Amino acid sequence: MQSRTPAGHAGRPRSAAADAAILAATRAALVELGWSKLTLGDVALRAGVAKTTLYRRWAGKNELVVDAVAELFDELALPDRGSLAADIEGVVLQFAAILARPEARNGLMAVVAEATRDDALRERIRASIVDRQKRLVLAGRARAQARGELPPESDAGEAARTVDLIFDMVAGAVVHRTLVSAEPADEEWVHGFTRVLLSGLAAAAP
Amino acid sequence: MQSRTPAGHAGRPRSAAADAAILAATRAALVELGWSKLTLGDVALRAGVAKTTLYRRWAGKNELVVDAVAELFDELALPDRGSLAADIEGVVLQFAAILARPEARNGLMAVVAEATRDDALRERIRASIVDRQKRLVLAGRARAQARGELPPESDAGEAARTVDLIFDMVAGAVVHRTLVSAEPADEEWVHGFTRVLLSGLAAAAP
DNA sequence: GTGCTTTCGCTACGGGTCGTAGCGTAATAC
DNA sequence: GTATTACGCTACGACCCGTAGCGAAAGCAC
Numbered sequence: 373m374q375s376r377t378p379a380g381h382a383g384r385p386r387s388a389a390a391d392a393a394i395l396a397a398t399r400a401a402l403v404e405l406g407w408s409k410l411t412l413g414d415v416a417l418r419a420g421v422a423k424t425t426l427y428r429r430w431a432g433k434n435e436l437v438v439d440a441v442a443e444l445f446d447e448l449a450l451p452d453r454g455s456l457a458a459d460i461e462g463v464v465l466q467f468a469a470i471l472a473r474p475e476a477r478n479g480l481m482a483v484v485a486e487a488t489r490d491d492a493l494r495e496r497i498r499a500s501i502v503d504r505q506k507r508l509v510l511a512g513r514a515r516a517q518a519r520g521e522l523p524p525e526s527d528a529g530e531a532a533r534t535v536d537l538i539f540d541m542v543a544g545a546v547v548h549r550t551l552v553s554a555e556p557a558d559e560e561w562v563h564g565f566t567r568v569l570l571s572g573l574a575a576a577a578p
Numbered sequence: 579m580q581s582r583t584p585a586g587h588a589g590r591p592r593s594a595a596a597d598a599a600i601l602a603a604t605r606a607a608l609v610e611l612g613w614s615k616l617t618l619g620d621v622a623l624r625a626g627v628a629k630t631t632l633y634r635r636w637a638g639k640n641e642l643v644v645d646a647v648a649e650l651f652d653e654l655a656l657p658d659r660g661s662l663a664a665d666i667e668g669v670v671l672q673f674a675a676i677l678a679r680p681e682a683r684n685g686l687m688a689v690v691a692e693a694t695r696d697d698a699l700r701e702r703i704r705a706s707i708v709d710r711q712k713r714l715v716l717a718g719r720a721r722a723q724a725r726g727e728l729p730p731e732s733d734a735g736e737a738a739r740t741v742d743l744i745f746d747m748v749a750g751a752v753v754h755r756t757l758v759s760a761e762p763a764d765e766e767w768v769h770g771f772t773r774v775l776l777s778g779l780a781a782a783a784p
Numbered sequence: 785g786t787g788c789t790t791t792c793g794c795t796a797c798g799g800g801t802c803g804t805a806g807c808g809t810a811a812t813a814c
Numbered sequence: 815g816t817a818t819t820a821c822g823c824t825a826c827g828a829c830c831c832g833t834a835g836c837g838a839a840a841g842c843a844c
Contacts, residue, residue, distance in 0.1 A: 383790025384840040390792090406695040408639075411830060422793045427832070433614075477694040484757055485687030488680065489612040494760055502758060536759065537770060541747060544754030549746045551690055552708060554700055564743060564782075572778025576770075589819025590811040596821090617801060628822045633803070 386429070393419040394426060398440035402475040407437070407482035434486050434493050441479040442500035444470055450508045456516040461566050463508050464542055468557035471550045481551060505543065509535050534573075541569060592635070599625040600632060604646035608681040613643070613688035640692050640699050647685040648706035650676055656714045662722040667772050669714050670748055674763035677756045687757060711749065715741050740779075747775060 397418035401410045412433060416423040430436040448470070451462040470476050480501075487494035513535070516522040525531035545565055549557045603624035607616045618639060622629040636642040654676070657668040676682050686707075693700035719741070722728040731737035751771055755763045 382788075382842055384792075384842090386791065387840095407691055412832090413830070424794085424833085425792065428791080432832090474694065478691060481687060481691030481694065485613055485684060485691055488683045488687065488757060497758075533770070536761070537767075537774065540755045540759055541751045541771070541774070543758070544750030544752070545747045546750070547754065548750030551694060552703075552749070553742065553746055555742075561743075564739070565747070568743065568747070568775070568778035568782045570778070571781035572774035572776070575777035575781055576774045587819085588813050588817070590813095590821075592820065593811095618803090619801070630804085630823085631821060634820080638803090 390419070390421050390425060391429070394421060394429070394436070395440045395443060398436055399444075399475040399479075402437070402440070402478045406478050410437075412436070434483055434490065435496065437479045437483050438493065438496050438500060441476055441483065442504075444473065444476050445501055445504055448505060448508060450511050450515075452515070456512065456519070456521045457566060457570055459512050459515065460542075460570070461562055463512065464546060464557070464562045464566060465559065467505065467543065468546050468550065468562065471546060472556070477551055481547075502543075506535065506539055509539055509542075538569070538573070596625070596627050596631060597635070600627060600635070600642070601646045601649060604642055605650075605681040605685075608643070608646070608684045612684050616643075618642070640689055640696065641702065643685045643689050644699065644702050644706060647682055647689065648710075650679065650682050651707055651710055654711060654714060656717050656721075658721070662718065662725070662727045663772060663776055665718050665721065666748075666776065667768055669718065670752060670763070670768050670772060671765065673711070673749070674752050674756065674768065677752060678762065683757055687753075708749075712741065712745055715745055715748075744775070744779070 394415065397415050398410075400418060401415050405414070410433065412426055413423050415436070416426045419426075426436070430439070448463075448466055450459060451466075453459050453462050471480075483493070483497060487497055513522060517524055525534075546557050549555055549561065555561070600621065603621050604616075606624060607621050611620070616639065618632055619629050621642070622632045625632075632642070636645070654669070654672055656665060657672075659665050659668050677686075689699070689703060693703055719728060723730055731740075752763050755761055755767065761767070
């Protein structure tokens, strides 16, 4: 087992391999069992670690699942497809692809539900999942401005509100389509959606 | 205790009052405890019924919470505010108001998460919650067509897809704003959102 | 190498919830 | 009145929780 040395910390270091095994086992358990039937004892068994090891690193089921799901969003990137509309379509499709995975659907929704009663958990979700996607919106706008497709924002506050609105609309629509309506967010749907979104943003701009 | 007579069914009828008490107790428990810490034994205690009575009527936590939350959406109605845009704003505000209640937030999200692994549960959600809202979209479009604000749809399939898209965008954005971003879907936000949505729909229409 | 420190796997435990079974009683239809 | 069903209550085995205690292992400082 390879391990890191956390500088100034004596004693046996924590196994990084165990972390990875636990998170992978959590995702596997989410696929097979879903949120409610997932037990930490089972995760520990799948990961090949003792249950106590798991409790030493995570406070409970919520935190563990957040971290396990957050890793799925690492692959998000902003493709350069040449135009703002195409870029956005690309991101939405990536987001939809992640949400199409059962471990993401199961874990993310359940943990968001729990976060309505747990401020610390909500912050953890925002930091490790949501903000990571919001960067894509910012990057997309910057690139569109560089292309001349969008004017530089005049009012910073208004611009921030617009980013938040875009983000709620994109993430919300994809999530609702995938999870509640239980229909695939395929290319055709994404194309129609981004057309409405971009037309609306262009028309509603001052 | 008043009871109904389910026609051709002999024996003691089920207490309708017990149903109401159980569902109300479920909502109260959702507020105080949230989804994960809600136990059926506790709900039965709050409702003043035996735990066995609860199990005779609902298969489990999921089904119970769906029914408890579904009642919250009974109050949804389409206000006549004079224009399509104002009507939609009214509905979105009502929807946002319901989602602002903790029992709705907690229960709905958790149960949707569980539904990703349970087709029967998803159908129950769709029938008792989602379709009820979709009627509002249909009624709003019919009224706008009567007003002359929208042309009568030419292609039935295209019209149905548009309704689904609107629904995913409205419900998704409000849910995401309220639950994930944890910001209030107040009048200002709703106004900005509906402006983008309607502009986009108008511009994207063939 | 020798200590020192921290993590690891393992076992065991009390406490809580689950979902069901059994039984006597209450409420309605015929 | 009689049949039938729902109700409240108690009790039960099964499972999971989260923690404590132990000896062994793995790295650091010297």
